[in-house]
Amino acid sequence: MLEIGLDIQRIRKDFPILQREVNGRPLVYLDNAATSQTPQQVIDAIVEYYHGYNANIHRGVHTLSQEATDAYEEARKKIQAHFNIARSHEVIFTSGTTHGINLVAQGFSSFISEGDEILVSAMEHHSNIVPWQMLCERTGGVLKVIPMNENGELIIEEFHNLLSDRTKLVFCNHVSNALGTVNPIEELIDAAHKVGAAVLIDGAQAAPHINADMQALDVDFYTVSAHKMCGPTGVGILYGKEEWLNKLPPYQGGGEMIAEVTFEKTTYADLPHKFEAGTPNICGGIAFGAALDYLNGIGMDNIAQYESDLLQYATEQLLGIEGLRIYGTAKNKTSVISFNIDGIHPYDIGTILDKLGIAVRTGHHCAQPIMDFYKIPGTVRASFSFYNTKEEVDILVEGVKKAKSMLL
């Protein structure tokens, strides 16, 4: 049942790193929520760029510069198409999700007055909490938290209670990195818009699994990282509605983002360049485009279906281990399993699994408030991608059993 529509063995051959060994055993890479692996097609795009047309983009008169500019702008269009974005200048290249969030948080300083409220969900990554705290410190705004239940689902009634005409911005991740919960962002967006609040969604954990449609969602801002979607690190995008991007002040000063400069006054460039100061990660942007080509070649729906089957299998198998508890049991979740075993520290399990060639993440996953909620120091998190197999799930389960027998 797991092989529906996907030839996993062929797909696995696209990823050179999956052929390597760790501690004398075949690598079982289950840390995809931290970063995904890179297929040869994306590595080729990076190599071709440096072999063939590495040059600084925009305004260059020479051929290489033109070729690099074309490829970079082509990548922007691929991203536009992938996320069904109305206009290509609503795609702002960033260094990743954190950069995108900070860009919006910084820009919103102008729109937040004392007593205005910003709502964030209880299951945010640290990178999603700190910029808003800083914004509130600067402006006198108030940060309010949308609580979650034991299953790791947002308590939507509480969200509606918190929402008022003082709410200026709602911020939530589409998918929780620590729990895998898919949040009902459609409902959040609709309700927030009714009170005139803007919505920023962190799509870092959702974009690798869910085909997010910006126009259908009608979201104001959405931000993703390429490295979680088979692309390279250090690049991502912020989607913003044109009207919002025009309203927001520039984030950083520098080259690329200006139209005219005199010592008296500078006029800013049009979108998207207003937010793209300095030489961007050109190669990274192009490689992000190649990564989207790769994912779309497989098909996001096929990926979602396969990962959902894998999640179900892994959940059943892991729950067969006595004393194992899964954190994050939302009805709607991506292929992430956060767990602990009674009486064992997650760090110990992670260390033994590493010796067995299995890469998982342990710790608080930069989501300390979630760990405080469950009163645990952290969890072991196994996160699956479309190139993982049922056999790898079995290896994980055996590894956890082995760790348990050694540690208890």
Add this chain to the structure above:
Amino acid sequence: MTITEIQEEIVDEFSMFDDWMQRYEYMIELGKSLPLIEDQYKVEDNIIKGCQSKVWVHAELDEDKLVFTADSDAIITKGIIAILIRAFSNQKPQDIIDADTEFIDEIGLKEHLSPTRANGLVSMIKQLKLYAVAYQTQLN
């Protein structure tokens, strides 16, 4: 015994093991047998930063020797501390300051020595040496 002699003894013990699993099983045993730190010392001030698991270390002078007690909420980390304490506890502060830690490499735990490793073995060694420096100053 001197620190060097104890370290040699530990290296000898570990050389009996053929693979990582036996080494880790032994380390886990050591962790379980680590004499517990008194609860009054398991406080925020005694936590070593830079560890994914919590590590508490307490040091006190017994005449001219420094005695360490410690604990961790992770058993492998506890095993590592047990090895360190065996090598460094009940020694003169100056000897602790002067001691090298290459035996960690020799017993096959080199991977834990990386400064970026989440268990913070490097932070632990640094903390033990800092205690030694502090108490050496006191003895002077």
